[in-house]
Amino acid sequence: MIKVLLFAHLQEEVGTESLSIERSNLTVKSLIQYLEKEYPFQSLQKVMVAINESYAKEDDLIQDGDVVAFIPPVSGG
Amino acid sequence: MIKVLLFAHLQEEVGTESLSIERSNLTVKSLIQYLEKEYPFQSLQKVMVAINESYAKEDDLIQDGDVVAFIPPVSGG
């Protein structure tokens, strides 16, 4: 199982701050495709992904127990 | 009469913060020459001059009643 954290407008699109996904050993790219199919995201194409608080690339592998965060373009400062 | 204000090491060289000079209608350059002759300044060559709180050029004329300040290279900030 992996935990998915959502922020900013992504929270509002799906109506929750986090999701529990009953999958593992899949790439970031595969997870994005899965989530876009299963949940009402407008788009995850401009969204960065972090695995366990570090930015990840689309072919990085997500393991069981990982915390995956979807990070829209940031606007702090 | 003109009043001459001294700062930093110039005060210490002459032992006073100000001088009253019984002259007027002379240029900045002439005043410098006069002071270098009459007082124990090491040198007034790198010193800027202000007349009534504005920087002056060496051929500016000093009038009776003016306040002339000798301003060594500054080191604030």
Place this chain on the structure above:
Amino acid sequence: MNEVLFEIVTEPINVDDMVKKVVRREAGAVTTFIGTVREITKGKVTLYLEYQAYAAMAVKMLGKIGDEVSAKWPQAKIAISHRVGRLEISDVAVIIAVSTPHRKDAYEANEYAIERIKQIVPIWKKEFWEDGEVWIGDQLEKTPYPSGKPEKG
């Protein structure tokens, strides 16, 4: 003395406290950058803002920016605090304080830090207007991805 150099906070940030974190006997210059909530952006009147952070990762990324600054300016000391939650006009959202022996470095390192915050720190703001609200993204206006992507952390 508060030794936490990189923080996400919910309470107001005090400039003096931030300066105290970086003042040192060997430093002669401190620069601070204070980001405040601006009322008007591109002609639109903002009523207030809400900042949201992925706090754990944001602190980690602020620390990474600190490491980058130390690598580029070895004599610099830097502290960054970013506030989250609801902020009113003119409230302080972020303070960056940098001390260095000489002033040029203090300006450069400080400006480097704010640019990097806007690239890699997972914090988002939502602007509230009279007629609506919106999450602001991609402030640097580098589109499309991946060219505008944050550097990998």
Place this chain on the structure above:
Amino acid sequence: MNEVLFEIVTEPINVDDMVKKVVRREAGAVTTFIGTVREITKGKVTLYLEYQAYAAMAVKMLGKIGDEVSAKWPQAKIAISHRVGRLEISDVAVIIAVSTPHRKDAYEANEYAIERIKQIVPIWKKEFWEDGEVWIGDQLEKTPYPSGKPEKG
């Protein structure tokens, strides 16, 4: 609210007070520069400093720097306070606070102001060491005059 934007003072300067002088609803960025007394300069240990000012003219020249900043950055608001008298290591000698709508200008205007202070504001510091004392001059090390002269005020 203290509306005196340019001051020579004998008491400690508070950073928060300086920031408050320039924060405005239309500004989103404030930079401050804080010059502190550094212990070591060119390998020599400073015990303490004394700053002396030609106060009336110094205030006038700070105002002139303010005018120059307004001419170059019309949307900037700037405040400068310089302390005089005896200062210990890490004491604050000068604070420059600048607010602007956007951050780049706040850094540039601030750095411009400190450079100009070191050129035209009649303030001098005397460094006290274990083995002596000396008035410091010509920090910019532009010699000889007249090329290193301050611009005419």
